Amino acid sequence: MSIHTGHRKRLKEEFRTRGIEGWTDHKVLELILGFGIPQGDVNPLAHELIDRFGSLSGALDALPEELMKVKGMGEHSATMLKLFPAVLGRYLEGRTGPGQIVHTVQEAGHVLAPYLYGARNEMAYILCLDAKAKVLGVRRISEGNNSNSSVAIRRVAEECLALRASLCYLAHNHVSGVALPSPEDMNTTAVIRSALDPLGVRLVDHLVFVDGDLVSTRETAASGKKGGYRMVYPGQQ
Numbered sequence: 001m002s003i004h005t006g007h008r009k010r011l012k013e014e015f016r017t018r019g020i021e022g023w024t025d026h027k028v029l030e031l032i033l034g035f036g037i038p039q040g041d042v043n044p045l046a047h048e049l050i051d052r053f054g055s056l057s058g059a060l061d062a063l064p065e066e067l068m069k070v071k072g073m074g075e076h077s078a079t080m081l082k083l084f085p086a087v088l089g090r091y092l093e094g095r096t097g098p099g100q101i102v103h104t105v106q107e108a109g110h111v112l113a114p115y116l117y118g119a120r121n122e123m124a125y126i127l128c129l130d131a132k133a134k135v136l137g138v139r140r141i142s143e144g145n146n147s148n149s150s151v152a153i154r155r156v157a158e159e160c161l162a163l164r165a166s167l168c169y170l171a172h173n174h175v176s177g178v179a180l181p182s183p184e185d186m187n188t189t190a191v192i193r194s195a196l197d198p199l200g201v202r203l204v205d206h207l208v209f210v211d212g213d214l215v216s217t218r219e220t221a222a223s224g225k226k227g228g229y230r231m232v233y234p235g236q237q
Contacts, residue, residue, distance in 0.1 A: 007041075008034045025056035036080040037072070045072045060085050061118060085118040100135045102127070102169075109207060109214040111135060112171040116209045124172040126156050128165035129204075136163040141170075153195055160201045168196070171207040179210035181217045189217050 011031050020028050030046040037045075048070055053059040059067070060081055067078040091114075102108050108127060115125050115138055124141040139159040142152040160168055170192060172185075189206040196203050206217040 026050045028056055029059060032081065032084065033077065036077040042072075045070070049073070061120070089114050089117045102129055102133050102135060105205060105207065105214070105216045105219070108169045108171075108205065109209075112138065112169065112207060113209065113214070115140070116171065116173045119173050120175065122173060122175050124152060124170065126159050127169040127171065128160055128163040129167040129169075130164070131166040133167060136165055139163075153192055156192055157195055157199060157201075160196060161199065165201055167202050167204050169204050169207060171209060173209040177210060179208065179213040179215050181206075181208050181215055181220050185217055186221065 011027075011034065015031060020031075026043075026046040026049075029049060030043050033042040033046055049059045049067070050056065052070060053062050053066075062081075064075070064078040064082055067073050067081060068075060100107075100111065102111060112125055112127055116123060121143055123143045125138055126141050127138050128136040130136055139155075141155045141159070156168075156170065159165075170189070174180075185206065185208060189203070192206075193203040204218070208215040208217065
């Protein structure tokens, strides 16, 4: 057994027995890379990826072509890294299926967050509920900078009617990194609420996501201060 093989085995055993709590980003990345690069020492490559992209999340969010610019990263390894956030998003979606009851902003956030997790473009979704606040479904409304267009507003109405919703939450992400509703967000909320009221559908709130932060436009408008929450996902402390 080579020194590198023994090190990889110890990393895997440590993960199986204690998880990754307390690990550095490069140590987590080293474990991941070991599955895609079967030979050699991947520790220097893990360090180089963290140095280049700033963090584990930065490396996982990087485009495949950017990852492959790093010496030692091929198409196979880059694809494997991109698989992790995609699988996590699917995993989180599976934990929040139809039938769940949503009574609070935080509960709505946990249903919607997986759909926006890791998104590089601005995306808008609608969470539809019945009169008892039971989840009927989540539908994508738009992608890119057209979430305020008349087409997107019409899509919101169509999806609510198709699912026979009585209540709904609108959600979108800010790729700017600023977790604060913009004047445009507030205007969009008012326009969509006005469009849904005659249909018998109440827009409960419009949620803005930035990384792990969630902001309620309803609470922000009511208090004049950012109504923010920190989302905690399974496995996080």
